[in-house]
Amino acid sequence: LHKRYMKRLEEVVTYLQQELQQIQQCRAKEYISWPWVCAKVMRILCEYPSGVTRAILLSELHQALQANSWRTKGATFLRDGHTGHKRVEVASVLDYRSIAFNDVLDVTVTQCYDIPGTTTKLVHLTDSTDTDGSRGIEMCLHKKFYEKLEDLMSYPVRITCNRLVPALGTPNSSLLRLLPSEHLVIVLPARGKCNLEDRFVPINFVDQGTIHEPGCYVNNVIAEVAKIGTEEVVHCFDGTSFKRLVVQLKDAASVLTPLVLWDSYIGFVRLFQEGDVLYLEKPYAKPSANGSFCLEYGPGTVIYMKPFQPEHEMVCTQQSHKAVSVPVTLDGKLDFSTYLYQLHIQEVVPNLINVTLMSFCTCISEREFFSTGGGGCSSERFTLKLADSSTSINVVVEDPTHKVFKTLHANQCLVLEGLSTCAGDDGCTMMSCNIGTGGRVCNASCLPGRLLTPYVCDHKTLAEARISSDDLEFTTVATLVSWDTTSSPVQLHHSLCGHTGRKAGNMMTCEHCCTTEHVFLDQFQGTAASRDADSSMCANSDTDTGWVWMFSLVAIIEDKSEERLKMSFTSIAATSLLGCLPNYFADLCSDERVGILESTIGKDLLLCVSKMAGGFQVNLACIKP
Secondary structure, three states, X not given: OOOXXXXXXXXXXXXXXXXXHHHHOOOOHHHOOHHHHHHHHHHHHHHOOOOOOXXXXXXXXXXXXXXXXXXXXXXXXXXXXXXXXXXXXXXXXXXXXXXXXXXXXXXXXXXXXXXXXXXXXXXXXXXXXXXXXXXXXXXXXXXXXXXXXXXXXXXXXXXXXXXXXXXXXXXXXXXXXEOOOOOEEEEOOOOOOOHHHHHOEEHHHOOHHHOOOOOEEOOOXXXXXXXXXXOEEEEOOOOOEEEEEEEEEEOOOOOEEEEEEEHHHHHHHHHOOOOOEEEEEOOEEEEOOOOOEXXXXXXXXXXXXXXXXXXXXXXXXXXXXXXXXEEEOOOOOEEOOOOOOOOOHHHOOOOEEOEEEEEEEEEEOOOEEEOOOOOOOOEEEEEEEEEOOOOEEEXXXXXXXXXXXXXXXXXXXXXXXXXXXXXXXXXXXEEEEEHHHOOEEEEHHHOOOOOOOHHHOOEOOHHHHHHOOOOOEEEEEEEEEEEOOOOOOEEEEEOOOOOEEEEEOOEEEEOOOOOEEEOOEOOOOOOHHHOXXXXXXXXXXXXXXXXXXXXXXXXXXXXXXXXXXXXXXXXXXXXXXXXXXXXXXXXXXXXXXXXXXXXXXXXXEEEEEEEEOOEEEEEEXXXXX
8 A cells, every 4th residue: 555645744754854864963873763753743743733844844853852962972862761861961061051950960980079178078070981081070979978989989870860050169150060969879880790799688688587667777788670660649647748659679589679769769760770780788678568578768878780781683674674773671572762764564573662653544443441440431442453555454552541532533644652562362463552651643634734834745636636546645725615514514423433323302322333322401591492403412522432523524625627526524624624613513503503614615725635435534624824
């Protein structure tokens, strides 16, 4: 299948990627990935409903790059593969004279000295890549690390919770200095063994018999980070509240022990990730309710960390037949978040994560609701059948927000982010997208600013589109000749499956699901007698299994080639053209409805149209400026 509109979008994204590469003057294209550029373009077209120029597109993309890359090197400005937080260089801090509180510094301690007349120690920090140490910054060292100067000078350190202030009392008033931060870990070499490791024992060697309330310091322990939890609020009986985050540590036997971080200490999670090995010196231990114990970061605790270095695997691309390196996660999956090229469905294999696809939706299944814990319908699931120029695949979408399904129709171009794959029971590749965990479904056919951005459009005449077998979706400029008024312009649709229903009194029966539900009647005041009987039904659009008003409009469209075609409008397209929501339109009397429809007749329109079996579907429409 060859979709002309998708090809145009692909060409635009690829060209912008190449332009950014030249602007950034990067030495390797891996630094600016195709999925990142594609996602940004979709967001820009959504944020600019009146359209953008090519120059604005490039400017917005370049600013997005600068906002993320001025503090980092390599591919880390697109996604920091280690911590998921922004990594900072000392040189960048000095150039921009700023650093965010949550930024992470990876530095080397080159010198340590006292402030004259005080006992306060200063350390000189430089980037590990700064071989001559010409650009560095001073930091007041936290007192708990005074006894660790030898280790600080021997190994790199990672710091967060930074505060930058002018260095007062120095001849140069423009100098900057970092205030003391307790959020510091000493980074050990990822490979090999260090001498200080002999001071630590596995976490299962801790003598639980010595741990009593209210807690005590225990031996230095070693453990691997198994899982990093989420921040939560704990309310106490005296009315106070505390923030808490639990990091699960595991020993060689995979026995879990919680490391509890309270309030300000939660910032430590920015300094390590799952898979890293932590060496905890003087951790604070407290007995737990299950008869075991938990660890806490105490005032005397110091953390050494041996980072997890993911393995990389070479993947051969279909386009260039070149091998591209992608990281491998702890569970053996390939991370495609920084993949250089566009990925096609034919290249999709099991055990991939963070995949981005630009494809054509040919079919949408019904929704099914399920509970994710806590009872009730808290999430929904449906299946999209996607196709591109290579082949097709089914994608299962889980959406706890209940917002995606109602924005989609068949025969539309979609951009999906955060996809993951696995092997099915039949040997085929299964693909899923979880909106609640970072997945995203962008309907490229309904982006507000797309029609008014000529750079991403390739307008066709109706005559060309009708006889072409390639243009399954196209954009055009045409005139609205008339509306088909033989059927009601708005209808109640079953929100579960999207089909219409039959009315019998206050009951509605879905023609597809054959389910019957009660629909509430709204008693109108004043002009109620002049309103249509059907418009007095009000559907609750907030319920998962209720009924919602949707436009059901058909129009005759003609363009400069004098070709006339009958086209059906999706509810989104009709709403954007008429400037009226379907439930408000349903409450209008007949004369008011006719007035709104006639106001668009004879106007030149910009249309995004899909070919369907037996007709044409308008996905997005607006009046040509």
